[in-house]
Amino acid sequence: MRSRNVIDMHLVNRMQAFGWPLVAVTFAFVVILGVGLIVGSQGPEAQAGMYYGMQWNGAIFALLGPLIGYGFTSMGQYFPLALGLGLTRREFATGLSAVFLGNAVIYSVLITSGKTIEKATDGFGLHVRFFDVFYTGTGASWQTLVQTFLLIMAVLFLGAAITAAFLRFGQAFLWVAGAILALIGVGIFAGVLLLDGFGRNLLEVMTMGWGPWMVVIAAIGAASAGVWLLLVRRTQVA
Amino acid sequence: MLDETKPLYIAVAEQIEDGILNGTHPEDGPVPSTNELAAFLRINPATAGKGLNLLADAGVLVKRRGVGMFVAVGATAMLRQRRRDDFARDYLAPLLREAAHLGIDHREITEMMEALQ
Amino acid sequence: MSAIETRNLTKHFRDVAAIDDVSLDFAAGRVHGLLGRNGAGKTTLMKLLTGQIFATSGEMRVLGENPVENAEVLSKTCFIQESQKYPDGFRPLDVLRIAEGLYPAWDQGLARELVADFRLPEKRAIKKLSRGQLSAVGIIIGLASRAPLTFFDEPYLGLDAVARRLFFDRLLADFSEHPRTVILSTHHIDEVSNLLEHVVLLDEGRVAISAEAEELQSAAIEVSGRLDEVTAFIAGADVLRVQEIGALATATVHAEPGSADRARAAGLQVAPVSLQNYIVHRTTAAAAAPVT
The missing domain is CATH 3.40.50.300 (P-loop containing nucleotide triphosphate hydrolases)
Structure with a gap:
């Protein structure tokens, strides 16, 4: 199975695959613990406020951030090497999908374990929230597992799709994509300002509950994966 | 090492011939294999093989199945005779041409040859 | 195959x-x-x-x-x-x-x-x-x-x-x-x-x-000698390049069977043309296009 070699390639640079994300997440975690210690010394009221506010803290993106970059690197650096060594695009796509799946499993289990411990120990005894936040799901542990898994898969495929599109269409893709995103942003802003009820409806959509949100994330991931698979079969190495 | 004015395989054949004439490759003895010759002369094995086959076709070398090529018995005499036949064309004609350019006549050439001996 | x-x-x-x-x-x-x-x-x-x-x-x-x-x-x-x-x-x-x-x-x-x-x-x-x-x-x-x-x-x-x-x-x-x-x-x-x-x-x-x-290695020869002799020899030949220095000339021509012997008989110096030089002569753009 030649696709196995794609997995081997991604395991060569262990610091990039596991090291840096773990270093980053440890650093962010230590910072949060430090904040917990300082705020905790100011009494239980401050602590309760912190516990509520921290459900929005994005320190966990220290882990999720590098994973977005991982999708870029795979297409940008590993794809040309794989083709150079005689792998087909299909073999590369199969291998890389397995790599993404492995990443999503490892990190979603890691985050879910962290969250379970965090809840059981009352925020590590400091009333802090690091794993149990809005982005990873504040519900049950299984929900966090599903949510982080879907989120990580989505960002990995999105990164790969963006890079594949860039390789295929060049700079033009970045301009067009940037312009479309800007138009959407302007459209929403204009809608909120000018249309009656638009803002309220938007808020309702945004707070539609956990289930529908998972469907949205899964749809973004599936669409990215589809676009990536479509493009990667047509990508040439300049 | 090899004469560049001739096709490479002919130069290879001539080098083996030189070896036979000067006793490097005695009659009934083996000559280098295609790959050895290729590595030694830094040429493609196909070219080396073509040179060896040229000599085999001319009866200078004989193939022994599974062992390699050997110098044919009588090859030395055969080569010597052929080179004698070519001597006038290959060596005397250019010599006389140059002599004519320089205005050296036949008597002078003979004198020069005697002085060299 | x-x-x-x-x-x-x-x-x-x-x-x-x-x-x-x-x-x-x-x-x-x-x-x-x-x-x-x-x-x-x-x-x-x-x-x-x-x-x-x-x-x-x-x-x-x-x-x-x-x-x-x-x-x-x-x-x-x-x-x-x-x-x-x-x-x-x-x-x-x-x-x-x-x-x-x-x-x-x-x-x-x-x-x-x-x-x-x-x-x-x-x-x-x-x-x-x-x-x-x-x-x-x-x-x-x-x-x-x-x-x-x-x-x-x-x-x-x-x-x-x-x-x-x-x-x-x-x-x-x-x-x-x-x-x-x-x-x-x-x-x-x-x-x-x-x-x-x-x-x-x-x-x-x-x-x-x-x-x-092998064909390319003996595809061309370089003849040199007095300008008039070289000019006479290359008349009608497929000439790749001629260079004149005063009364002397050097020409690279496509070799036909026996052309080296004829050149020598005509009193010209004959030299082989290496594959590299032959390729350079045959690359049409070599002289015309700017070096990049």
Whole structure:
């Protein structure tokens, strides 16, 4: 199975695959613990406020951030090497999908374990929230597992799709994509300002509950994966 | 090492011939294999093989199945005779041409040859 | 048997034809030279043949099949690219290990020997290697893979004379013992001319020459002597180049049977024209186009 070699390639640079994300997440975690210690010394009221506010803290993106970059690197650096060594695009796509799946499993289990411990120990005894936040799901542990898994898969495929599109269409893709995103942003802003009820409806959509949100994330991931698979079969190495 | 004015395989054949004439490759003895010759002369094995086959076709070398090529018995005499036949064309004609350019006549050439001996 | 056949193969990059209606055959089990100036289309042709880029039109068969997305063909093909990029943090050691897993005929013993011969610092990051060391990584993969079809694109870049000699001798020795099809693309024509059996010259994306190396090596002669004698000799001949210095002249002409003897009889000096010089003479753009 030649696709196995794609997995081997991604395991060569262990610091990039596991090291840096773990270093980053440890650093962010230590910072949060430090904040917990300082705020905790100011009494239980401050602590309760912190516990509520921290459900929005994005320190966990220290882990999720590098994973977005991982999708870029795979297409940008590993794809040309794989083709150079005689792998087909299909073999590369199969291998890389397995790599993404492995990443999503490892990190979603890691985050879910962290969250379970965090809840059981009352925020590590400091009333802090690091794993149990809005982005990873504040519900049950299984929900966090599903949510982080879907989120990580989505960002990995999105990164790969963006890079594949860039390789295929060049700079033009970045301009067009940037312009479309800007138009959407302007459209929403204009809608909120000018249309009656638009803002309220938007808020309702945004707070539609956990289930529908998972469907949205899964749809973004599936669409990215589809676009990536479509493009990667047509990508040439300049 | 090899004469560049001739096709490479002919130069290879001539080098083996030189070896036979000067006793490097005695009659009934083996000559280098295609790959050895290729590595030694830094040429493609196909070219080396073509040179060896040229000599085999001319009866200078004989193939022994599974062992390699050997110098044919009588090859030395055969080569010597052929080179004698070519001597006038290959060596005397250019010599006389140059002599004519320089205005050296036949008597002078003979004198020069005697002085060299 | 042909290792590679192309028919009317064409590749456009926007409106530029990098490969223009190329029909070629590369026989199996031989060493072929793929020559031409920078930008003549050599790398583009090799990328088409290894499925890295897609043809605009035309057909190709590599080891009997279409190579695009063909794992069967590609696992028997090794393409050593001058411009191969490696991911951050990769060391020669890592690339060799992965190549070992991908090429069925890989010879690990040979790879170890070559690493020692080229004094390749295996554990240094590839990004920190010199150009010559980077070339050595490619050469080691190209030789140790023992792929039935191996492309070397400018394997000599940055190598010193010792390493170039090493590559030549190792390629020759390994090719002798394990015959395979080798396509060698290089500007160092003189260094490899005795290794080539067949030569293809590309010029602006088209085939200028596809011929036996032996024919090309004796395809032209250089005659020199007095201007009037040279002028008389080359009248009616297919002249590639004439240079005059006062009353003397040197001319390169296509050789016909016996023309060297006739030139000598006419009192002219005759010298062989090396494959490299012949190729330079035959590259039409050489004189006209600015050097890039």
